[in-house]
Amino acid sequence: MDRVILHSDLNNFYASVECLYNPELRGKPVAVGGDVEARHGIILAKNYHAKKYGVITGEAIWQARRKCRDLVVVPPDFKRYIKFSQMARDIYADYTDQIESFGLDECWLDVTGSTHLFGDGVKVADEIRRRIKFEMGITASVGVSFNKIFAKLGSDIKKPDATTEITQDNFKAVVWKLPVQELLYVGRATHKKLGRYGIKTIGDLANTELKYLEYWLGKWGYMLWTFANGYDTSPVSNIGAKSLIKSIGNSTTTPRDLMNNEDVKITIYVLSESVAERLRSHGFVCSTVQIYVRDNKLYSFERQGKLKIPTSNSGAIAKKAMELFIESYDWAKPVRSIGVRACNLALAGDTQMSFLPEHIKEDKQDNLERAIDDIRRRFGHFAVQRGMMLNDSRLSNLNPKDDHVIFPVSYF
Amino acid sequence: MARKVYVNVSAKFNKDGRIIPESFEWEDERIFEIDRITDIRRAASLKVGGAGLRYTCFVCGKQTYLFLEDNRWFIEAK
Numbered sequence: 029m030d031r032v033i034l035h036s037d038l039n040n041f042y043a044s045v046e047c048l049y050n051p052e053l054r055g056k057p058v059a060v061g062g063d064v065e066a067r068h069g070i071i072l073a074k075n076y077h078a079k080k081y082g083v084i085t086g087e088a089i090w091q092a093r094r095k096c097r098d099l100v101v102v103p104p105d106f107k108r109y110i111k112f113s114q115m116a117r118d119i120y121a122d123y124t125d126q127i128e129s130f131g132l133d134e135c136w137l138d139v140t141g142s143t144h145l146f147g148d149g150v151k152v153a154d155e156i157r158r159r160i161k162f163e164m165g166i167t168a169s170v171g172v173s174f175n176k177i178f179a180k181l182g183s184d185i186k187k188p189d190a191t192t193e194i195t196q197d198n199f200k201a202v203v204w205k206l207p208v209q210e211l212l213y214v215g216r217a218t219h220k221k222l223g224r225y226g227i228k229t230i231g232d233l234a235n236t237e238l239k240y241l242e243y244w245l246g247k248w249g250y251m252l253w254t255f256a257n258g259y260d261t262s263p264v265s266n267i268g269a270k271s272l273i274k275s276i277g278n279s280t281t282t283p284r285d286l287m288n289n290e291d292v293k294i295t296i297y298v299l300s301e302s303v304a305e306r307l308r309s310h311g312f313v314c315s316t317v318q319i320y321v322r323d324n325k326l327y328s329f330e331r332q333g334k335l336k337i338p339t340s341n342s343g344a345i346a347k348k349a350m351e352l353f354i355e356s357y358d359w360a361k362p363v364r365s366i367g368v369r370a371c372n373l374a375l376a377g378d379t380q381m382s383f384l385p386e387h388i389k390e391d392k393q394d395n396l397e398r399a400i401d402d403i404r405r406r407f408g409h410f411a412v413q414r415g416m417m418l419n420d421s422r423l424s425n426l427n428p429k430d431d432h433v434i435f436p437v438s439y440f
Numbered sequence: 441m442a443r444k445v446y447v448n449v450s451a452k453f454n455k456d457g458r459i460i461p462e463s464f465e466w467e468d469e470r471i472f473e474i475d476r477i478t479d480i481r482r483a484a485s486l487k488v489g490g491a492g493l494r495y496t497c498f499v500c501g502k503q504t505y506l507f508l509e510d511n512r513w514f515i516e517a518k
Contacts (some may be wrong), residue, residue, distance in 0.1 A: 051441070051488040111510075115482075115491070164491050165484025 030196065030266055030358040032149040033264060034065035034137040035171040035179035036156060038116060039188035041133035044072035044166040045112050046102050053100055055166065057081060061089045061101040067281055072104055076188070099342035112164060119159050123152055128265045134183075136176050138264035149173075153191040163191065175260040177212055178203060184210065199258055204231025210256055218252070230256045263432075276312070278302045278428040279367025285324050286423075292353055293346075294416060294423045299368040301414075302428040302434060312373040317348040321357060328365070330355045337386065338374055341393045369412040444488035445517040448507070461495060461506055464513065472499050481492075483507075501517045 038044065042060040047053050055260050058079035062068030065295040069089045081096035093099055113132040123146060139152050141279050146152050153170035160168045167189035171182020174196060181203055182192040195203055206378035208230055209219040221244060233241075234256035241249030254260055278299045286292050296319075307314060322328035331352045335344060349368045358362070403412050409427045417424035448465040457482075465472045476498040483494035485507055492509030507514050 048484065048486070048491065051487070051489050112491075131474075161484075163484060164483040165486050 029140075030174040031138060031140045032152075033145055033173055033176055033179045034139060034149060034153055034156070035173075035176065035183045036116070036120065036135050036137065036153075037068070037169045037171075037180075037187075038112075038133040038160070039167045039169055040075050041108055041112075043075040043078075043103060046105075047075060048165040048288055049108075050102070050350055053102075056100055056223075057096050057098060058100045058102065059083060059084070059089075059092060060104050061092075062102065064089060067283060068229065071101075092300040098246070099173040112166070115164055116160060116168075119156060119163065121155065124262045126191060126266050130180075134180075136264045150176065150191055157189060157191065163424070173199075175258055176262055176264065177255045177260045178258055180212060181206065181210060196258070200231070203256075203258075204229060204234060206230050208233050211252065213248070213255070214252065218248070221245065246313070261307075261389065268341040275318075275369050275373065276303055276306050277318070277321055277369025278306075279365060279369075280426060280428060282363075283422050283425075286366070287357070289350075289354065291420065291423060292363060292366065293350060294420055295366050295426075296349045296368060297342070297346045297414060297416065297422055298426050299366065299428055300349060301342040302369050303368050304340055304342035304345055304397065305404075307340040307370055307373070308376075308398065308401060311376045312370075313340045313376050314345070314370035314373050315339075316370070316372040317345055317352065318369040318371055319349050319352045319356075320369070321363060322362040322365040324364045325361055327361075332371065334372075337390055338372075340376060340396055343389065343393060343397075344390070366438070371387050413415060443517045444485075444489040444490060444514050446512055446514045447506075449513040459508065461497070461508075461513065464506065464515070467517075473500055475501075478503075485514075485516055488514070491512060 029122065036382040043058050047058060055077065057075065059078050060072045060073060062070055071083060071085055071087055071089060071092050072087060074083045078096060078099055083092045083099065089101055102279065109132055117127060117129070117135065119138050124137050124142055126140045128136045130136065139149060143149065145157070149172035155174050155187065156183055157168050157170055158168065162205060168190065169183045169187045170190060170191045171179040173179040173182055173184070173194040178194040178199060182194045185192045185202070206229060208214055208227055211230055211233070214222070225244065227236060236253070238250065240294055241253050245252065262400055280295065280299065282295055286295060299377050315335050316332055317335060318330060318332035320328065320330050333348055333352050335348055339345065378383060400412055414425070445467060448462045450463045451459050451461040453459055460477065461474055463471055465471050474497045477495050478498065479496035481494055482492070484491040485505070490507055490509050492507050495506040495508070497504050505516055510513050
């Protein structure tokens with residue numbers, strides 16, 4: 029039997045919530061933008077009126093203003109967005125326990141097991157849309173299909189406040205004519221590559237010989253081919269599995285461009301402290317450290333390396349991150365954004381005990397950092413700091429743990 | 441345009457965990473008794489902007505909505 033999978037997408041989520049709370053904004057072009065002073069001045073979300081002017085997510089606020097002079101830009105209120113995201117999840121939870129979030133505004137739901145209670149997928153989707161509109165005052169688009177990939181495509185086809193069903197019978201007519209970059213995981217690079225071979229639509233991709241795709245794209249070729257043909261079988265993860273954190277990371281766009289290793293060091297230590305604190309609060313240690321670097325021309329890359337001893341210490345994480353940075357960056361351009369991520373997580377209790385001096389040192393360091401967590405919890409984040417932070421208070425005046433930003437986690 | 445008016449509320453916290461408002465204090469400090477509650481459900485207020493638990497109340501013979509959003513009560517005022 030086919031599964032019944034829904035993908036619910038809250039339309040223009042941040043902007044819709046802002047318009048709900050500020051009724052005078054409705055009917056005007058509205059965008060939610062970051063803090064210009066702190067150089068986070070990009071468009072995070074916009075409503076349909078702003079979309080008409082060609083305002084796009086991710087562009088600078090001044091660029092958007094040039095397209096639309098009357099654009100109202102409001103600051104984001106992440107606490108409220110998280111609350112609304114949770115309200116939506118509470119609604120979904122009335123229909124299934126298999127709910128998988130993809131960012132704050134998107135969720136997959138597997139309602140296969142509850143169709144005999146609530147009716148078929150479209151009926152559940154319509155009911156969810158009705159409730160979101162009534163109880164939350166915003167709208168959602170829902171895709172209904174037999175796999176996650178098509179459900180997600182479905183939620184994109186008709187917006188706002190609409191249900192789109194993609195079935196075994198109609199997917200060739202509906203999905204295959206869509207441009208190939210609509211497919212999850214066909215990004216800029218893959219799109220370009222496929223374009224060179226004349227693959228323009230999802231149908232083209234589905235009908236390409238698998239061996240060619242594998243030759244061009246490696247194992248991703250197989251993955252995308254199964255997506256395009258509707259063979260994706262990946263499950264919607266259970267609600268209880270949401271604590272399965274795969275990695276913990278923080279990144280930031282710095283208040284000024286970073287010019288040298290010293291600048292980078294300050295930022296990396298700030299980020300590493302936040303990552304380490306979060307690791308400890310979840311009871312994890314990590315054995316891989318990953319960095320993300322973006323220069324002032326917005327070119328970015330990632331590098332990762334393994335640690336000798338699994339750790340949750342900011343010192344060890346920062347040292348590794350710094351090492352990775354120094355060996356991979358040539359300083360041809362100043363750095364604009366930087367990120368540190370801890371991967372390969374294990375529960376802290378599961379690590380190998382040892383009498384080796386480096387392990388004992390590690391334990392000591394661990395106790396020290398826990399004491400600092402405690403001080404910060406009681407007296408605030410800036411109550412105790414590393415000496416190097418005083419070298420440039422503009423760069424170190426950042427508390428990534430508390431003012432964090434939310435990204436969708438990977439599909440896999 | 442409608443205004444979002446936060447009000448002081450006296451409410452009863454029932455044993456079963458439900459919160460039932462009994463009276464509220466209007467902007468001019470007058471206190472209004474709630475005669476009857478006919479409906480309680482989650483709802484958004486598109487008129488003044490907000491979302492929470494909506495109580496359909498009868499006050500002096502008139503129907504009015506009282507919203508509980510997080511820990512604050514508000515009324516859609518004319």
